[in-house]
Amino acid sequence: MTAVPFSLRRAWLIAHNTLLEAVRQRLFNLLLFLALALVLGARWLRDFSFGAPELKFLADCGFGSIAFFGAVLTVTATAQLFFSEIENRTALTLLAKPVWRAEFVLGKYGGVVALIGGFCALLTGLLAAVLWWREGELMREFPESFAQGRVVSYGMVCLAGYLQWLKLAVLGAFALLVASYAQTQLFTVITGFFVLVICHLQHLAQNAYERAGSVAGGLASGLIAAIFPNFQVFALADSLAAADAPTLGQVARISGYGLGYLAVVCTLAVYSFRRREI
Amino acid sequence: MPAVVSAALALAGSGLDRVVAPVWAALQAREPALRLDSPWRAAGQGVTLALLGGFRALVADAAWIQMYAQWEKRDLPGTETLLRSVSAIDPRPVYFWLNGARILAYDFPAWRIAEAGGYDAVPPGVQRRINQEQAQAALRQIAAAMAFHAQSPELWVERANLELNRLGELEAAAASYRRASELPGAPHYVARLYGEVLRRAGRKAEALAWLTQLHPTLPAGDPGAAADLVLSRIRELERELAVPSASAYRPR
Numbered sequence: 173m174t175a176v177p178f179s180l181r182r183a184w185l186i187a188h189n190t191l192l193e194a195v196r197q198r199l200f201n202l203l204l205f206l207a208l209a210l211v212l213g214a215r216w217l218r219d220f221s222f223g224a225p226e227l228k229f230l231a232d233c234g235f236g237s238i239a240f241f242g243a244v245l246t247v248t249a250t251a252q253l254f255f256s257e258i259e260n261r262t263a264l265t266l267l268a269k270p271v272w273r274a275e276f277v278l279g280k281y282g283g284v285v286a287l288i289g290g291f292c293a294l295l296t297g298l299l300a301a302v303l304w305w306r307e308g309e310l311m312r313e314f315p316e317s318f319a320q321g322r323v324v325s326y327g328m329v330c331l332a333g334y335l336q337w338l339k340l341a342v343l344g345a346f347a348l349l350v351a352s353y354a355q356t357q358l359f360t361v362i363t364g365f366f367v368l369v370i371c372h373l374q375h376l377a378q379n380a381y382e383r384a385g386s387v388a389g390g391l392a393s394g395l396i397a398a399i400f401p402n403f404q405v406f407a408l409a410d411s412l413a414a415a416d417a418p419t420l421g422q423v424a425r426i427s428g429y430g431l432g433y434l435a436v437v438c439t440l441a442v443y444s445f446r447r448r449e450i
Numbered sequence: 451m452p453a454v455v456s457a458a459l460a461l462a463g464s465g466l467d468r469v470v471a472p473v474w475a476a477l478q479a480r481e482p483a484l485r486l487d488s489p490w491r492a493a494g495q496g497v498t499l500a501l502l503g504g505f506r507a508l509v510a511d512a513a514w515i516q517m518y519a520q521w522e523k524r525d526l527p528g529t530e531t532l533l534r535s536v537s538a539i540d541p542r543p544v545y546f547w548l549n550g551a552r553i554l555a556y557d558f559p560a561w562r563i564a565e566a567g568g569y570d571a572v573p574p575g576v577q578r579r580i581n582q583e584q585a586q587a588a589l590r591q592i593a594a595a596m597a598f599h600a601q602s603p604e605l606w607v608e609r610a611n612l613e614l615n616r617l618g619e620l621e622a623a624a625a626s627y628r629r630a631s632e633l634p635g636a637p638h639y640v641a642r643l644y645g646e647v648l649r650r651a652g653r654k655a656e657a658l659a660w661l662t663q664l665h666p667t668l669p670a671g672d673p674g675a676a677a678d679l680v681l682s683r684i685r686e687l688e689r690e691l692a693v694p695s696a697s698a699y700r701p702r
Contacts, residue, residue: 418476
């Protein structure tokens with residue numbers, strides 16, 4: 173295998189193939205349909221909203237759909253697309269050719285990232301359209317409340333969509349890392365969801381580490397805080413108001429954080445897969 | 451191999467944490483749910499965020515409707531459980547905290563007294579105790595809400611109302627109304643109520659000083675500001691305190 177150099181083109185071909193395979197899957201279509209229905213249906217669900225202002229409620233439903241169905245899609249698609257190659261023995265055929273294992277792993281990951289990218293872009297676009305439409309209606313009904321013009325920052329909506337994608341991409345990398353050594357798809361899916369929850373709770377370990385009285389407790393919580401990324405930081409663009417918009421520096425830092433984790437976890441997935449018996 | 455993977459992740463993570471630390475600090479300052487003192491409540495919020503994300507609003511609304519179904523049946527444990535669940539699922543809307551506190555303070559005592567035989571059968575001392583217990587429960591609910599909404603005048607007004615109307619604690623109510631009136635977005639009537647409670651507490655000179663200070667700040671054309679009512683209160687207090695006409699308040 174060392175006879176041929178690493179080729180991004182081969183990785184790209186695997187990614188392209190993975191994406192095509194993914195969009196043909198019923199699971200993807202089902203999740204996409206459910207998420208789209210929920211974003212569109214939020215317009216009618218608003219009658220049941222008590223606490224939040226209407227536009228915020230619509231945005232919450234939209235981002236909730238992206239986060240929830242996106243996480244399900246990321247974990248299940250990564251596991252399914254990876255294990256289908258192993259279980260159908262197509263990985264053996266593929267890797268018998270001059271294809272690096274790194275190309276295989278990165279290609280699979282590229283396909284998943286493109287899949288969730290399309291998912292996030294579609295839902296964010298739809299959410300922005302629903303918000304624009306409803307905001308227009310409200311502007312006609314209550315012009316005095318919109319004296320300064322539109323209140324929703326559509327830049328923030330797009331930024332939130334991007335950060336959701338980045339978060340899901342990191343989650344996908346972790347799912348891939350688990351898949352690279354796991355024996356079953358079910359194990360990968362369950363572990364993937366555990367990783368999702370741990371990453372959301374990671375800040376508690378960080379707080380415990382800072383407050384730790386005991387050395388052992390401090391080390392344990394510090395280790396958890398260092399190993400798992402903090403998914404709460406990706407909620408920076410949770411507001412609809414332009415006044416709450418993060419600075420460019422903050423967005424760059426979060427992007428660096430996400431991409432850094434993504435690179436490290438993918439490298440480890442390649443390392444792990446290279447040692448695996450197929 | 452797991453050791454290598456963990457070590458590499460820990461090493462990379464500790465470096466990447468430094469990259470995102472300023473953003474995280476800004477986010478924590480903005481989002482009260484991320485800096486809860488109680489680890490259990492913080493964990494609950496973390497799990498809710500992880501599993502529900504933006505769906506928190508929808509799930510909380512559904513639980514609130516379910517709560518009303520229990521409320522109609524006067525099912526006290528069911529209503530209380532759902533009240534607490536709603537604000538645990540989505541602590542962002544003040545509406546849930548506020549109406550939850552009102553149900554705890556005003557509906558629950560009536561249900562408890564009715565269950566014990568009704569207002570005619572239950573001795574006044576027991577009724578008073580029930581009212582106080584429920585008012586304290588409502589105040590705890592308001593205190594929990596303030597961890598998320600420290601700058602909400604509505605919560606301070608509700609706290610003052612409970613202290614005034616359910617516990618009869620005039621001094622505490624006055625302090626809460628004062629606090630509410632100082633918060634941004636506080637309605638005009640809150641400052642007026644602070645003066646009124648001072649008067650009821652016997653601190654008439656303070657009430658007069660407060661209202662004379664308040665009156666020039668009230669917009670004349672706004673019925674909600676009730677500038678005329680404030681002026682009439684000033685005149686009443688001046689009469690009660692026998693303020694000489696030369697020293698009486700003169701609106702500009």
